[in-house]
Amino acid sequence: MSLSLSVTSCAAVSALLVVCALHVEGTGQDSMFSEARAYEHFMGRWSRDLAPLLVRFAAVRDGQTVLDVGAGTGALSTAVAAAAPASRIIGIDPSGAYVAFAQAQHAKNGHVSFEVGDAQHMRFDTASFGHTLSLLVVNFIPDARKAVSEMRRVTKPKGTVAAAVWDYGEGMEMLRVFWDEAIALQPASDKKDERHMALCRRGELASLWREAGLQDVVEEPLTIATRFASFDDYWTPFLAKQGPAGAYVTSLSAEDREALRGRLRHRLLGDGPDRPLVLHARAWAVRGVVP
Numbered sequence: 001m002s003l004s005l006s007v008t009s010c011a012a013v014s015a016l017l018v019v020c021a022l023h024v025e026g027t028g029q030d031s032m033f034s035e036a037r038a039y040e041h042f043m044g045r046w047s048r049d050l051a052p053l054l055v056r057f058a059a060v061r062d063g064q065t066v067l068d069v070g071a072g073t074g075a076l077s078t079a080v081a082a083a084a085p086a087s088r089i090i091g092i093d094p095s096g097a098y099v100a101f102a103q104a105q106h107a108k109n110g111h112v113s114f115e116v117g118d119a120q121h122m123r124f125d126t127a128s129f130g131h132t133l134s135l136l137v138v139n140f141i142p143d144a145r146k147a148v149s150e151m152r153r154v155t156k157p158k159g160t161v162a163a164a165v166w167d168y169g170e171g172m173e174m175l176r177v178f179w180d181e182a183i184a185l186q187p188a189s190d191k192k193d194e195r196h197m198a199l200c201r202r203g204e205l206a207s208l209w210r211e212a213g214l215q216d217v218v219e220e221p222l223t224i225a226t227r228f229a230s231f232d233d234y235w236t237p238f239l240a241k242q243g244p245a246g247a248y249v250t251s252l253s254a255e256d257r258e259a260l261r262g263r264l265r266h267r268l269l270g271d272g273p274d275r276p277l278v279l280h281a282r283a284w285a286v287r288g289v290v291p
């Protein structure tokens with residue numbers, strides 16, 4: 001199917017596909033990425049702040065066709081549409097609920113569409129896109145090598161392939177604080193700490209990009225401030241079951257959940273009264289050029 005056909009028929013394709021989400025084998029992600037509004041309040045709001053930095057880092061040129069891999073609720077596509085309004089943008093994601101949410105946000109923009117899809121097996125023709133981008137996704141893909149090779153395949157020669165992943169081990173303070181306190185409360189939860197995920201440490205994305213045969217590979221940190229109006233604004237989104245941290249909170253007994261809440265409040269506010277909080281969130285970003 002040619003890209004022009006794909007774009008014009010995308011609304012219809014999405015309408016058909018949103019009723020069924022893809023099951024990404026063995027990941028347990030079906031419920032972790034299932035509630036679009038909850039995700040927006042939990043992590044999507046930070047994706048929206050990070051996305052313009054990735055668009056700038058990837059040097060997206062207006063008028064190009066752009067693929068957003070693992071588009072989720074649409075933060076990156078929205079940033080591309082703002083920076084490059086003449087571009088055609090397609091977002092894919094296995095979560096039907098996220099695809100439906102993203103599509104509704106762009107219902108009036110014929111240049112932007114979303115559909116259910118898996119980065120490891122994309123339906124697009126070789127060399128279809130000027131830029132292929134992915135925000136905070138490649139660490140969740142079971143075969144990231146396959147996904148990056150697909151991203152390279154669907155991108156035109158001289159086009160860019162770029163991605164970013166939170167630095168869960170050090171630079172993503174909101175989640176670092178969360179997991180540090182979860183492990184202090186229950187040492188066995190260490191295995192669920194997102195810092196163990198692949199591709200979140202300095203140099204890992206760049207190695208993967210070079211392995212995939214991409215050229216002129218550059219990796220840089222991108223940092224945003226995560227501003228919370230109060231402790232509740234920090235804590236409550238963890239209760240909505242989204243992402244690995246939300247899934248972990250859901251697995252706790254009411255008593256342990258309250259103990260974790262108390263530890264986090266003390267870690268962030270000490271014995272003082274509630275107040276706004278500012279934490280920092282660093283992601284590693286990589287870009288490379290298709291030979």
Ligand SMILES: C[S@@+](CC[C@H](N)C(=O)[O-])C[C@H]1O[C@@H](n2cnc3c(N)ncnc32)[C@H](O)[C@@H]1O
Pocket residue numbers: 024029033043044047069070071072073074075076092093094095098117118119120134135136137140141142
């Ligand atoms: C942390 S969210 C990021 C979503 C969005 N890019 C953002 O920045 O808000 C991770 C996303 O990766 C998607 N995902 C997981 N496995 C995938 C795969 N095999 N192919 C494409 N996307 C995938 C999930 O459904 C989820 O929407």
